[in-house]
Amino acid sequence: MNLTLKIWRQKDSKAKGQMVDYKVTEISEHMSFLEMMDVLNEQLVNSGEEPVAFDHDCREGICGMCSMYINGEAHGPDRGITTCQLHMRMFNDGDTITIEPFRAAAFPVIKDLVVDRMAFERIQQAGGYISVNTSGNTQDANNIPISKHAADEAMDAATCIGCGACVASCKNSSAMLFVGAKVSQYALLPQGQVEAADRVQNMVAQMDLEGFGNCTNTGACEVECPKGISLENIARMNREYLSATLKG
Amino acid sequence: MALDSRVPKGPIKDKWTDYKNHIDLVNPANKRHIDVIVVGTGLAGGSAAATLAELGYNVKAFAYQDSPRRAHSIAAQGGINAAKNYQGDGDSTYRLFYDTVKGGDYRSREANVYRLAEVSANIIDQCVAQGVPFARDYGGLLDNRSFGGVLVSRTFYAKGQTGQQLLLGAYSAMNRQIARGKIEMFNRHEMLDVVVVDGKARGIIARNLVTGEIERHSAHAVVVGSGGYGNVYFLSTNAMGSNATAAWKIHKKGAYFANPCYTQIHPTCIPRSGDYQSKLTLMSESLRNDGRIWVPKNMEDVLAIREGRKKPTDLSEDERDYYLERRYPAFGNLVPRDVASRAAKERCDAGYGVNATGEAVYLDFASAFERYGKEQAKIHNIENPSPAKIKELGQAIVEAKYGNLFQMYEKIIDQNPYETPMMIYPAVHYTMGGVWVDYNLMTTIPGCYCIGEANFSDHGANRLGASALMQGLADGYFVLPYTIGDYLSADIRTGKIPTDSKEFDDAEKEVTDRINFFMNNKGTKSVDYFHKKLGKVMWDKVGMSRNAQGLTEAMSEIKAIREEFWKDIYIPGTADEMNPELEKAGRVADFLELGELFAKDALMREESCGGHFREESAELDGPQKGEAKRNDEDFAFVAAWEYKGEPADAVLHKEELEFKDIELKQRSYK
Ligand SMILES: Cc1cc2nc3c(=O)[nH]c(=O)nc-3n(C[C@H](O)[C@H](O)[C@H](O)COP(=O)(O)OP(=O)(O)OC[C@H]3O[C@@H](n4cnc5c(N)ncnc54)[C@H](O)[C@@H]3O)c2cc1C
Ligand code: SF4
Ligand code: FES
Numbered sequence: 030m031n032l033t034l035k036i037w038r039q040k041d042s043k044a045k046g047q048m049v050d051y052k053v054t055e056i057s058e059h060m061s062f063l064e065m066m067d068v069l070n071e072q073l074v075n076s077g078e079e080p081v082a083f084d085h086d087c088r089e090g091i092c093g094m095c096s097m098y099i100n101g102e103a104h105g106p107d108r109g110i111t112t113c114q115l116h117m118r119m120f121n122d123g124d125t126i127t128i129e130p131f132r133a134a135a136f137p138v139i140k141d142l143v144v145d146r147m148a149f150e151r152i153q154q155a156g157g158y159i160s161v162n163t164s165g166n167t168q169d170a171n172n173i174p175i176s177k178h179a180a181d182e183a184m185d186a187a188t189c190i191g192c193g194a195c196v197a198s199c200k201n202s203s204a205m206l207f208v209g210a211k212v213s214q215y216a217l218l219p220q221g222q223v224e225a226a227d228r229v230q231n232m233v234a235q236m237d238l239e240g241f242g243n244c245t246n247t248g249a250c251e252v253e254c255p256k257g258i259s260l261e262n263i264a265r266m267n268r269e270y271l272s273a274t275l276k277g
Numbered sequence: 278m279a280l281d282s283r284v285p286k287g288p289i290k291d292k293w294t295d296y297k298n299h300i301d302l303v304n305p306a307n308k309r310h311i312d313v314i315v316v317g318t319g320l321a322g323g324s325a326a327a328t329l330a331e332l333g334y335n336v337k338a339f340a341y342q343d344s345p346r347r348a349h350s351i352a353a354q355g356g357i358n359a360a361k362n363y364q365g366d367g368d369s370t371y372r373l374f375y376d377t378v379k380g381g382d383y384r385s386r387e388a389n390v391y392r393l394a395e396v397s398a399n400i401i402d403q404c405v406a407q408g409v410p411f412a413r414d415y416g417g418l419l420d421n422r423s424f425g426g427v428l429v430s431r432t433f434y435a436k437g438q439t440g441q442q443l444l445l446g447a448y449s450a451m452n453r454q455i456a457r458g459k460i461e462m463f464n465r466h467e468m469l470d471v472v473v474v475d476g477k478a479r480g481i482i483a484r485n486l487v488t489g490e491i492e493r494h495s496a497h498a499v500v501v502g503s504g505g506y507g508n509v510y511f512l513s514t515n516a517m518g519s520n521a522t523a524a525w526k527i528h529k530k531g532a533y534f535a536n537p538c539y540t541q542i543h544p545t546c547i548p549r550s551g552d553y554q555s556k557l558t559l560m561s562e563s564l565r566n567d568g569r570i571w572v573p574k575n576m577e578d579v580l581a582i583r584e585g586r587k588k589p590t591d592l593s594e595d596e597r598d599y600y601l602e603r604r605y606p607a608f609g610n611l612v613p614r615d616v617a618s619r620a621a622k623e624r625c626d627a628g629y630g631v632n633a634t635g636e637a638v639y640l641d642f643a644s645a646f647e648r649y650g651k652e653q654a655k656i657h658n659i660e661n662p663s664p665a666k667i668k669e670l671g672q673a674i675v676e677a678k679y680g681n682l683f684q685m686y687e688k689i690i691d692q693n694p695y696e697t698p699m700m701i702y703p704a705v706h707y708t709m710g711g712v713w714v715d716y717n718l719m720t721t722i723p724g725c726y727c728i729g730e731a732n733f734s735d736h737g738a739n740r741l742g743a744s745a746l747m748q749g750l751a752d753g754y755f756v757l758p759y760t761i762g763d764y765l766s767a768d769i770r771t772g773k774i775p776t777d778s779k780e781f782d783d784a785e786k787e788v789t790d791r792i793n794f795f796m797n798n799k800g801t802k803s804v805d806y807f808h809k810k811l812g813k814v815m816w817d818k819v820g821m822s823r824n825a826q827g828l829t830e831a832m833s834e835i836k837a838i839r840e841e842f843w844k845d846i847y848i849p850g851t852a853d854e855m856n857p858e859l860e861k862a863g864r865v866a867d868f869l870e871l872g873e874l875f876a877k878d879a880l881m882r883e884e885s886c887g888g889h890f891r892e893e894s895a896e897l898d899g900p901q902k903g904e905a906k907r908n909d910e911d912f913a914f915v916a917a918w919e920y921k922g923e924p925a926d927a928v929l930h931k932e933e934l935e936f937k938d939i940e941l942k943q944r945s946y947k
Pocket of ligand 1 (some may be wrong): 317340345354519714746749
């Protein structure tokens with residue numbers, strides 16, 4: 030395949046960015062999208078130009094690092110996957126592909142396609158944990174029975190990889206799906222109950238501080254989420270939040 | 278320097294308890310005056326950082342990713358072992374200890390492995406308390422599954438995402454400490470050197486990967502938990518950024534590097550498809566529980582399949598060579614990883630590989646569909662089910678067990694594995710070698726510790742599944758926090774370590790000189806060019822089976838690539854910005870040295886053990902003919918290498934291994 034790529038280039042967080050056109054040739058349909066980017070970068074290095082910076086690590090769809098906005102969609106046209114799992118067979122010879130960083134005020138661009146997702150870190154630090162000592166002197170694990178249903182639901186929420194696609198695909202740049210997933214995981218487990226009210230209030234407060242927008246139930250986040258995190262998590266977070274604030 | 282493993286005296290089952298009873302403690306008020314640097318925030322580093330902070334030390338943690346949650350521990354699918362005996366099937370600390378020592382082909386240190394088995398049960402308690410959503414049965418209790426090579430069900434799991442969930446547990450514990458101000462987290466920072474003052478590790482030099490700034494960080498002790506070095510092969514199941522730099526830099530400053538040639542090759546990975554490929558994807562080994570592995574018996578069929586004239590499903594049972602079942606009737610498709618990997622390579626080398634590159638064998642679920650389908654038909658009282666119905670019922674069961682893997686396969690290969698057998702091939706997966714550490718997990722540099730996959734301890738020559746996660750968390754949550762206290766108790770009056778000393782100046786200069794070299798070198802070749810070249814030598818000559826001639830050639834070829842690298846490397850951009858090519862260059866420079874030591878170690882080890890198959894050391898006759906032959910008489914030792922400049926000049930130190938509690942036996946899977 031021969032392709033035209035329109036890629037956002039931005040030297041650093043302060044510089045002004047712009048779209049730049051590149052051509053790549055002989056792209057195999059078996060390549061992953063990131064391997065296609067590798068081919069482009071090799072070409073750029075060989076001609077003495079700066080390669081395109083992009084975030085990636087595991088290339089297995091699980092670390093949540095790769096974050097590209099491809100043809101107007103977070104992680105590109107396929108469903109239920111991250112960019113590293115997107116394959117070139119989704120495109121046709123002669124296509125023009127537009128590649129941009131995840132865009133959201135709370136995710137400033139660091140360079141080219143790399144964005145800063147520290148806001149997610151700070152939300153987690155605001156309460157995304159259970160306050161248990163790491164001494165190993167906890168009770169026997171089977172003393173905390175958890176119904177299979179609750180365990181499975183908590184697991185589904187815990188599957189979030191923190192990629193930020195939900196934010197990038199939301200017209201309000203809301204982080205509700207991400208925060209909802211985290212709040213849900215702990216709300217569904219008995220271990221997380223004691224601090225549940227504080228947790229949801231602190232995490233939501235931090236989310237607002239970071240400048241994420243509000244949720245207007247458009248549902249784009251659920252569609253673009255590579256891990257199938259469902260909107261139900263947002264509803265659960267809202268319930269948790271409401272009952273926490275009512276309790277004061 | 279003589280190697281002292283510092284294994285406590287006394288019976289094996291009392292060693293750890295006695296040790297803990299007799300170490301020096303640091304009083305909580307004094308811990309506030311002690312700083313610890315933790316490099317790496319995977320399972321090992323993350324759990325260590327959280328626990329040390331919990332204890333009261335000031336922790337500075339470093340990771341090259343943008344969040345600890347992205348460390349490569351995240352990718353582990355299968356599960357984590359623990360001797361809980363919840364299933365009542367006879368599991369015990371001793372059994373887990375025994376299986377692990379045997380699984381390591383008797384090349385690990387007994388005392389360490391026993392301690393690992395001992396604390397394994399605590400790991401599960403700890404993780405559950407943190408909210409890790411392990412699989413549960415309908416009664417609400419924890420579920421277990423069994424993993425290759427053992428007879429009990431001791432593997433705990435969270436769907437196919439065990440590593441992710443365990444890491445998120447450690448990450449949440451870290452977040453709690455970050456919020457309290459006890460951990461200072463340095464994301465997107467890479468350690469580029471260690472600083473040794475008066476013989477003790479007292480800090481590191483790190484590069485801020487966003488701004489390019491070179492920073493000095495001091496501490497009373499340095500803990501390295503930087504993960505494995507499988508990427509020395511270029512293609513592996515590791516993350517793209519996984520590297521040996523931190524481990525290699527401490528090696529160059531005095532830490533011995535142990536058993537570098539022990540690598541685990543995983544048999545069920547998605548095969549390579551072309552030169553552009555950047556990594557190999559692992560398919561969980563649990564697939565071998567139900568899949569049968571085969572290649573065509575006849576060469577005409579191989580060619581017909583490769584040319585697309587035939588489909589694998591066109592071949593009848595007796596046109597297929599189920600080579601594992603043929604060679605290893607007792608274990609069949611469930612032989613250990615090294616045996617399965619070598620057998621696949623043997624068939625492909627003989628020309629029977631079924632894809633375009635000739636490097637793939639089939640993993641076929643057809644008989645599982647049938648077996649499960651018939652069972653389901655019985656359960657649901659379906660009389661005379663048609664073959665199609667049986668297949669449909671069977672597929673549903675397989676889908677429930679492995680659906681996500683089948684889906685992943687289809688995404689990558691674009692073939693439906695329910696309709697046509699999967700293609701698999703072995704890939705480099707896990708490195709059992711690493712920095713040598715004593716019982717306290719301290720390297721040969723006082724005050725410098727190494728944990729998790731980056732150290733050599735516990736796994737010997739052939740790690741079983743589900744034990745690496747266990748070791749990472751055991752080290753970080755339960756072992757290091759004690760052992761490091763013993764060392765730090767001497768430091769309570771030291772006070773802050775200054776960073777304006779000559780030692781820091783020198784280390785920083787070394788780092789900046791190297792970066793400047795890269796930026797100013799007027800070469801013509803990219804980093805990947807060299808990395809791929811190194812990887813090819815490693816795979817061809819230092820891969821699944823090795824011989825003296827190939828290893829000798831590999832050593833000189835790697836040296837030649839290294840020389841070419843330093844002449845002809847080209848790095849675009851500048852040093853004072855985010856520059857991924859520059860990051861890669863430093864890592865590959867280190868791989869180019871490690872690779873040579875790796876080959877040297879393999880050359881020295883004239884025996885076959887675990888994942889290390891020396892062609893010269895095979896059984897010549899009898900029922901084990903052609904199988905790996907271990908040599909306990911001459912090689913029951915850990916090979917610890919001392920850095921002397923060129924890797925070829927490294928000096929070998931031997932830690933003799935003692936087996937007092939386990940009898941050494943030859944492995945047999947026939
Ligand atoms: C695909 C796959 C599947 C696996 N499945 C299983 C399984 O089912 N069961 C099992 O027990 N084991 C499994 N393993 C093995 C296991 O996952 C690893 O051995 C283990 O997670 C390693 O943990 P770690 O903490 O030592 O290293 P990692 O998790 O790799 O962490 C390394 C850390 O070091 C940091 N780092 C590295 N270099 C530097 C530097 N120079 N400066 C700063 N930071 C640095 C990284 O940022 C990262 O935080 C699997 C491995 C792979 C690759
Ligand atoms: S909710 Fe989905 S899209 Fe959002 S961060 Fe988590 S995995 Fe990514
Ligand atoms: S690189 Fe890890 S999810 Fe894509």
